[in-house]
Amino acid sequence: MIRHIVLVKFRAGLAQADIDAVFVQLDALRAIVPGMLNFHAGANVSPEGLNRGFGHAFIADFADAVARDAYLEHPQHKAAGARLVSAAANGRDGILVLDLAC
Secondary structure (H helix, E strand, O other): OEEEEEEEEEOOOOOOOEEEEEEHHHHHHHHOOEEEEEEEEOOOOOOOOOOOOOEEEEEEEOOOHHHHHHHHOOHHHHHHHHHHHHHHOOHHHHEEEEEEEO
């Protein structure tokens, strides 16, 4: 399994409805990308204060690297990714991505 972890710094003043819409669009990919198993998203609730400005995150689990790679190349993922980048503070600089083999 591959766990795709994305941390996001959204633009200051971005409405919660806009944040929710980004996550809904990404979650909708489960219905069209074979091997996309789970999607979870939300705001940081850690009391540690170590988030370095990343206030939201999402995790998508994939059956394997082949499924993850299909997700990355899917046209609807590219559209959702473009929306995420436009909503992030400083574009791509407001996004951090890590993939873990589980």
